[in-house]
Amino acid sequence: MIKRYNYFNDYLKQKFGERTLKVCIDGGFTCPNRDGKCGVGGCSFCGERGSGENTKNIDISKQVTNHLNSYRGSRANKFIAYFQNFSSTYAPIEILKQKYDSALVDDRIVALAIATRPDCINSEVVNLLKEYQKKYYVYVELGFQTSNENVAKNFNRGYSNQDFINAVKLLNKANIDVVTHIMVELPFEEKTDIMNTVKFINNLKIMGVKIHSTYIIKNTKLEKLYNEGSYKPLELEDYVDKVCEIISHLNKDIIICRITGDAPKDILVAPSWNTHKKIILNAINRELEKRNIFQGDNI
């Protein structure tokens, strides 16, 4: 099969010389959009486990060693310690250091990845991450989802596009790679929004993008909208269509780190196709082939 976009696995293989996998960690953080610092209740689609539905909040070192001692530890020789849940830079700096150190307990760990919000990036955090860069490859995942600030306000994002730009620039300056998340079919999104979002991130120095289909999970504000009939998720074929468009408009050098959401089966409300990752990937690849699209063709 001809590869029509940049695969994250290939990027890691090139960087580390072999297959490199993530160890997902719940660092026990919260989020300023939940604890009242900038909002309460969180983003309307965000679940009670803070976008890391498959991790378990236990001792950090234990999470890593449990992972590496299980069958998953034999699937590669190199691993990324990936702090996934909530805002993993939202704590006093000494706590951050303690938490990150507790994850770096095995020689097979070659990288540190931190998922957070743009408004939780500041020079103190960047300076701490720079220390880890001496020994590890470090990258930061920033939520963004959309460049339409009205849509963002509506799902209660709680930070501005300018906050996002500031965080990206601060990380760029320290040579820390940035991966960002964008979401397809957010509530009240206009047709042109997703392409505007792609253009917006094309204009920044971004290493990678995670493309998510918006899905509804239990006990979220989005579930309420869905139950009231005010929000309807996309059908699979419409999602595939939009992803093809995104790929064709995305800068050729950006790595696609995810191409669909990873809906947790136990709390997924809709759409049901979201749990069939392989089917979604195959459908996207077939469509790219059919339309003869390569990443960045339509810029």
Ligand code: SF4
């Ligand atoms: S910023 Fe992230 S963790 Fe916080 S509420 Fe929104 S999606 Fe959830």
